[in-house]
Amino acid sequence: MRFSTVSGPGADLERVGVLRDVTERKARERALRRKNERLEEFASVVSHDLRNPLNVAEGWLEQVRAECGGDGDDAVDRVAAAHDRMGALIDDLLTLAREGRDVDDPDAVDLAAALRRAWETVETDDATLVVDAEGVVRADESRLRQLLENLVRNAVEHAGPDATVTLGDLEDGFFVEDDGPGIPVEMREEVFDLGYSTATDGTGFGLGIVEEIAEAHGWTVRVAEGTAGGARFEITGVDAATEAEAAE
Incomplete structure (x- = not known):
């Protein structure tokens, strides 16, 4: 509660109180902390309980490989x-x-620059990048780059090594599209399911990670048909950075 002193009729002074109920906001903050703590715990379990045994197995395999005389053994x-x-x-x-x-705690991130950095970290073969976006958005820069990397990787894998990948602005967000065969309407929801993949060597987590990152920002991601008939991923609900934020 906050009190202010204001002038009343004549020379009288009055005290006005303003009461704000922050119960709901505090509850949301506690729920957010619990969610983040659970995710950190899960990441720790995955890192330790799965990564360590794999490292041991890889070490033994290298020893077997050395005893077999190096590479070439099919098994x-x-x-x-x-x-x-x-x-x-x-x-x-x-x-x-x-x-x-x-x-x-989002930062002001230049979309075009983020995509170009993401492009450099993905094997794009002979694919072409077209940047038709000028937006500066409020986002976690590292996670936005991860989202863009996964979309670029998905485009190159499914549209072919000579695909054209385009980044463009939307009224309240942005899109990434390719000129490949596209995604049938009946499959556009399930492509975000964890483990879903049409590639024999894919993990099926790429687009699921895209959706997770989008939702972590409060954004929405959907699949549509691209300009050339390929797959178009639209991310909406994105807040543009203010001029002051963009100038920092």
Whole structure:
């Protein structure tokens, strides 16, 4: 409660009190802290209980490989491939846990610059990047880059090595689209399901991570048809940074 002194009729002074009920806000803050703590605990379990045994297995495999005279043993190569697959799954599980934490302290992030940095970290083969966006958004920069990396990787994997990937502005967000075969309407919801993949070597977590990062920011992600008939991922509900924030 906050009190203020105001002038009343004549020379009298009056005290006016303003009462704000913050119970609901405090409850949301506690729920957010609990959610983030659970995600941190899950990430710790994944990192320790899954990563450590895998490291031990990889160490023993290297010893077996050395005793067999190096590379070339088909059985050893198959086990190594299985280890690589397990490592990729663990990495994606860790990413899913950590990126799912709600964003409570966003920065001003230049969308075009974030996508160009994401592009540099993904194997894009002969794909072409088209940037038609000028927005500066309020976001966690690291997680936004992860979201963009996953969308770029998905585009190149499904639209082909010579795909054209485009970033564009929306009224309340942005989109990333490709010129590949697109995604059928009946499959556009399930592509975000964890474990869903049409690629034999995919983990099925990529687009699920995109959705988790979007929701952690309070955004919405949906699939639509791109300009050239490919897949178009629209992220909406995005807050634009103020001029002061963008200038920092």
